[in-house]
Amino acid sequence: MRDYIIRRILIVIPLLLAISILSFFIMQLSPGSYLDQMRMNPDISEDLIKEMEADFGLNKNIFLQYFSWLGQILQGNLGESFTYRIPVSQIIISRLFNTLILSLAAMLISWGVSIPIGIYSATHRYSWLDNIFSVFSFIGLSIPNFFFALLLLFAIVRFNLPLPINGMTSIMYDYLGPAEKVIDILKHLLVPALVLGTAGTATLMRQMRGQMLDVINMDYIRTARAKGLTERNVIYKHAFRNAINPMITIFGFQLSSLFSGAALTEIVTGWPGLGKMMLTAVRSKDLYLAMAGLMMGSLMLIIGNLAADILLALNDPRIKYN
């Protein structure tokens, strides 16, 4: 097991390198550069754009640009943002925590809701409650996040609910006591976390239900029942532990979204997370900021996968890595 983990971590290095090469060159090869927005401004002259091009190093050979970026990264320097003219790390840190809160809350909601419902639906297949859950999950699957968020916000305004519409803290936040501060953030968190959480719930619920159904019809479940185990024991000790394996893999993938944020939901609910900023960075080609975001996402994906594999081995003694 230990050897396996070490091997996996060693593979991360060439993998990240390959990802960085791909993202850097794809971004550079797509048409346009950061300076295009300025080209359309009648006040900005061609000379100034040339100066800035040289200043940002955008006039250099693309390979040279890549290697100087790589050199910086190896020294722990993520570079400087074109837009903000301050180090990329400072910009990311200022929003990292916000994104983490939102992603964790959303994950908590989606897993906390979908696993029990999935199990219930599988064990009570075609009961009226199962049908209702199915209908809801199909609605959940088909409704776009941003639209659901807008609907919730509209409801808040329409029915005068005492909930905030925008942002992460209220205007008076700085004057609140510590407990009130937490409550204030939780209130703001409700809508975006609900939107993101329910979006995940629908898929997870269907997955869980399907997996459970597969397992429940297995011979060993019948054996367990025949042995006279309680239904509770059959479901949670035997069926659930076998059905959960694919869910652990999904969980690993989801870990990567912890830091990548959810741009559209963030935009609509005004949550100050990384998603919207990274989207703007990629679209405006703020090269080093976008690269930092992409690399962070990739790193989390790799770590998440590794974590999932380890969890799988812990959950299922049949799985061994050699």
Added chain:
Amino acid sequence: MNKKIITILLLMIFVFSLSTAAAELKDPWVSKKEQGNHGGMLISTLLGDPKTFNTIIAKETSSTTITDGYIFEGLVTRNGITTEYEPELAKEWEISEAGKKYTFYLREGVQWSDGEEFTADDVIFTFDVIKDENIPTSSRDVLKVDGEFPEYNKIDKYTVEFILPTSFAPFLNNMTAPIIPRHKLHTAWQEGEFNNKWGINTDPAEIVGTGPFKLADYKNGERVVMEKNEHYWRKDPAGRSLPYLNRWIRIIAESQETESLLFENGETHFLSVRGIDYRRMKQQEKRNNFTLIDAGPTFSTNFLVFNMNPRNPNLKDEPYKYEWFTNINFRKAAAYAMDKDTMIDQALAGQGSKQWSPVSLPNKVYLNEDVAKYPYSLEKAREELKKGGFSWNQNGELIDSKGNKVEFNILTNAGNNVRESLLNIIASELRELGMKINSNPVEFNTMVSKLSSEWDYDAILIGLTGGVEPHQGSNVWMSNGHLHMWNPVQKEPATEWEKRLDELFINGASAIEIENRKKYYNEFQEIIAEKLPVIYTVTPNSIYAVRNNLKNTEVTAYGGVLWNIHELYLEN
């Protein structure tokens, strides 16, 4: 012994009181509006985060809407209603030596928000920074006259002069540039650190200006909090320092939907209303205690431009396209096919105006209403096409004199809803004329590189934001400009009328009297409307919803709600 201490103390008190008394305001400006209540908190929204608080290097309006006019001020400003020049940090100015010499007399005793006095040294410092080639600022090129940066001198503590190589009327417009404090930034500039100064991670107390507000707090992605500048030089009728408002919170809303919801929920004091929200807001007006104000058309424009560049790389395969687009009858036909009423109804939800001249509609000083207009008529469009040598085959498809079917692409930037629906309307009208149109929204960056460097497009629907000073458009209208979109960066003007445009812009800039300048810019507008290198469509109107308890407002398209923020107050 005791006596000694007392004398020293007394001396200290004396020196201290001297230093505070040094900056007594000699030339206050007194509000002519009704006296308001001091105090209160104004809440409004912003659509994006600032990128920097360093206004000299700021290039995005998301940054300058926070700094310019509120934290920093210029020597002169423009009146929010008439758009005419008004004194700001300079109490008056003189233009002498046939328009070559500008002398500015500064207001004496104006203080920066940290209490330091504002003097001619700050003005000189600001222009030293702008002139520095290492500072990436757009102000430098704008200030250059005939490629030369004007000479500027300090005459005394409260007087500065600028000497230009030739007479150049747009110069005064550039004097609206914000002045920055020497005492805060001089060392950083000397050390070559200026470009990294005053980024978004700066301690707000470090950012010092002369404007009515100072920065109190910035929470990334959430809000910008401004506080009253206690040292501000504008006074209320009772002689107290303005602004009336104590705090001003600007919530960063990221989307226009959220902005409207915040306003409807009673959390903000005013809102810029989109056309599609107009009817919904109108219904709530009475119930929710606000007033909708139609401030007329905005400065933004939307126009169609055909590629008339002989250097278009696609011309090798399809040389006939150059023939079509340079054919004036073809462009006139396109102009007649612009169904502007439908555009206003469908794309702007009824809240818009038709544009015919290249000068933006709210530009009261320079707009020439008397230019050629092309009211919607497919009949006239067909006549123009016939005159231009086009005809129709049996299937009703338009063909040129050599028998080529007229088919081309129109691009616009994806994500701009108004422009996408304008494009649909234009394409369907042109199809009525028998053309085959491929309408194609593309990523903004792609469109810009096609427009500015690759030149391989057919037609583009795009917009530029106009200003009050027509010379600001010289990059667009002069034949060597890089934004001369239909045929950019020409060595020699390709046509007679483009040559005339160059002359008009040169003359317009060197004439001093507004009446003389108007003559040149009137002719320029007539030429553009006659020759149609760009075909204008419609402009959205700026509509504001303002809460009834916000007083002293005078809302205009140019200045919005906030142009006289120092005079706004909240009724209890």
